[in-house]
Amino acid sequence: MKKLIIVLVLMQIALISHSQCATAYKDSAVLAVVVYEHSNYQGRSMILTSDWTVSGSSDPWNDKISSIEVPSGLTVVVYMDWKYQGESMTLTSNWTCQEGPYAWKNDKISSIRVFRTQDAPLPKQKKMPKKP
Numbered sequence: 001m002k003k004l005i006i007v008l009v010l011m012q013i014a015l016i017s018h019s020q021c022a023t024a025y026k027d028s029a030v031l032a033v034v035v036y037e038h039s040n041y042q043g044r045s046m047i048l049t050s051d052w053t054v055s056g057s058s059d060p061w062n063d064k065i066s067s068i069e070v071p072s073g074l075t076v077v078v079y080m081d082w083k084y085q086g087e088s089m090t091l092t093s094n095w096t097c098q099e100g101p102y103a104w105k106n107d108k109i110s111s112i113r114v115f116r117t118q119d120a121p122l123p124k125q126k127k128m129p130k131k132p
């Protein structure tokens with residue numbers, strides 16, 4: 001009898017952990033942006049599911065971001081200053097500081113807005129500054 005109870009308890013635990021896995025899987029389907037400290041999606045990372053701004057110049061993420069993963073379906077606007085101020089760039093796909101016309105934005109991002117792509121504002125047309 002004791003053995004049967006133990007088996008039943010173990011089955012119960014197995015069932016509970018299985019349903020928790022299913023919930024975790026569901027959560028992982030939420031669209032999220034991942035920012036990285038280094039280029040090519042390396043170093044420390046932070047997951048963003050909504051707008052983010054540094055808390056101040058001493059924020060550990062201030063002027064540190066060097067690459068960003070943007071999943072299909074999301075558009076992000078990154079700003080050079082906190083609270084969505086300063087120069088911005090719009091990204092609809094992954095970005096790393098080593099490539100493209102926005103390479104000079106490395107270690108300058110201080111806030112990010114996250115939109116579902118259908119709700120995103122049109123990107124501003126801006127002349128790119130020349131590299132020094």
Ligand SMILES: [Ca+2]
Pocket residue numbers: 036037038039063064065066106107
């Ligand atoms: Ca960096």
